[in-house]
Ligand SMILES: Nc1ncnc2c1ncn2[C@@H]1O[C@H](COP(=O)(O)OP(=O)(O)O)[C@@H](O)[C@H]1O
Ligand code: SF4
């Protein structure tokens with residue numbers, strides 16, 4: 001049963017930038033919904049438009065250089081083109097964001113207590129003292145020991161993982177309905193990654209906030225997401241529940257992404273180079289299926305079609321993908337791809353192991 | 362902080378003594394004879410010898426230097442000339458007075474020039490820099506960059522002379538610059554120095570505009586500035602509390618240098634506007650071969666740089682908590 005008004009609904013989102021080289025179509029007709037209390041994992045290679053999408057939701061693009069079209073609705077309220085004060089009231093309050101690198105994303109000039117507290121003061125009209133107490137409470141909640149002392153310290157005095165906890169505390173200080181986490185663990189080492197993901201999951205269970213988790217790591221998705229959106233060149237190429245997309249992936253690009261993960265459910269960070277070739281130009285995207293220059297199967301699906309007509313993802317909810325192969329072909333090919341993956345996996349795992357040992361030495 | 366200040370003050374003192382020694386020995390090598398100056402135009406050889414002896418010039422050079430150095434701390438008696446109380450930087454035979462007194466006399470002019478003009482260029486420079494950065498690529502930005510290009514290609518003696526000629530003599534819009542002590546009449550003080558302030562500021566503003574603009578543009582694309590926006594801070598807060606904060610360190614750096622250089626003597630400005638500050642004093646002492654005076658002005662300039670260096674370094678730590686004083 002889908003509710004009539006989704007909590008967050010993104011419809012036919014287009015984002016393009018005017019650059020010296022031409023117009024970069026970073027997001028090109030993207031639609032998805034997020035429900036309260038659920039996590040949507042957005043995956044895709046770097047440059048596929050994940051960050052641009054989420055900055056658009058928050059209205060953080062420079063309006064002078066960016067063209068944005070489509071709809072972004074939060075409980076039915078249109079956010080694209082909303083006026084400045086509306087957006088300022090929303091940001092940090094109902095929708096909060098955490099970024100990849102907590103060192104650069106926190107101000108080096110202010111104490112963490114101040115940075116957390118000022119959000120609370122701005123949106124909840126709290127006094128300085130209340131804000132400080134709230135900051136301490138939040139730091140405790142995200143598991144920072146000795147919060148009463150650390151509240152007066154500066155970000156550079158924290159370790160990477162602790163800094164990301166500070167970011168999370170800051171994002172959650174006003175109990176937002178939606179948390180956008182843009183690669184929140186990419187800059188962290190493996191054990192810390194797992195801790196941060198667990199923390200996000202726990203906090204979601206306590207508060208029921210919706211989460212959009214952006215990552216290029218399918219392991220992270222497997223651990224945390226309820227639903228998955230696979231992005232390629234600014235478009236959705238596959239969408240479904242986590243089990244559907246990771247368990248029976250349908251799009252050749254998703255197969256490629258999956259083959260980069262050593263074992264499903266682990267978060268060993270293997271550099272993502274799953275698919276041969278490079279992402280397409282966003283200024284002059286190839287006609288037809290944007291993935292066709294890198295795809296192994298146009299011959300099967302119909303080369304003319306793949307090269308000239310853009311496959312659309314089915315508009316109705318449920319497991320969907322944008323590829324001309326028949327469902328039957330997809331099931332068969334996936335099995336083959338999986339077999340290939342298994343051999344590759346063993347190698348990757350071994351390589352990872354060796355690197356790990358080398359790192360230690 | 363205390364440890365930092367102690368350490369740096371000691372280092373500064375050592376630096377200044379070394380600079381004093383170097384200038385002392387350099388000047389000693391110059392073909393000029395203080396004794397002859399002291400002795401006057403008609404100078405019989407016996408009197409000259411006597412003067413030499415009185416000034417200690419018949420001693421080996423390093424003894425002379427040590428005597429000079431001791432004079433700085435405890436004062437010194439010049440036979441036949443009188444007492445020069447500590448800090449005695451030497452005795453000028455041109456002015457027939459201790460060097461230190463003359464410097465103290467002239468310093469307020471130079472300090473007034475420095476304070477007034479630096480307030481003006483700091484406000485205008487940083488202000489236009491911020492405005493330019495916020496309007497990147499737009500008309501205001503282009504106007505600011507053209508203006509600062511013109512400003513920075515100007516020379517004080519050129520602008521100053523033009524200003525004197527037109528504003529003061531031709532159109533008589535403003536009176537000839539003069540120095541009235543602040544304590545005597547603050548308004549007259551400001552009015553008398555307004556023209557030199559503006560001219561001096563006009564030249565320097567451009568540096569601050571360009572510097573502020575470029576760091577501000579960098580700051581605006583910093584992640585933490587984006588975070589500030591992402592958490593709902595208003596546009597003005599984002600700029601003043603976050604972006605501007607990051608431009609303070611580089612501004613403090615050039616500001617410190619500029620202040621130090623100006624205190625050391627705004628030679629050209631003072632000459633152009635005939636103000637009797639330290640800058641003119643140093644020029645006059647060169648012309649008059651007044652070595653003790655010249656040496657004192659050199660030392661003053663050096664001291665200004667050393668002191669402002671310490672201040673700027675301490676400021677860094679105040680501005681940016683990541684900087685640790687050591
Ligand atoms: N402000 C911008 N101006 C021009 N191009 C941009 C801008 N921001 C992002 N892009 C381009 O848009 C594409 C998508 O970027 P992004 O959403 O950051 O990718 P990712 O999926 O790695 O988060 C990239 O090709 C990037 O170069
Ligand atoms: S539509 Fe064609 S080119 Fe695109 S992914 Fe499917 S088979 Fe490959």
Ligand SMILES: [Mg+2]
Pocket residue numbers: 050051052182
């Ligand atoms: Mg990104």
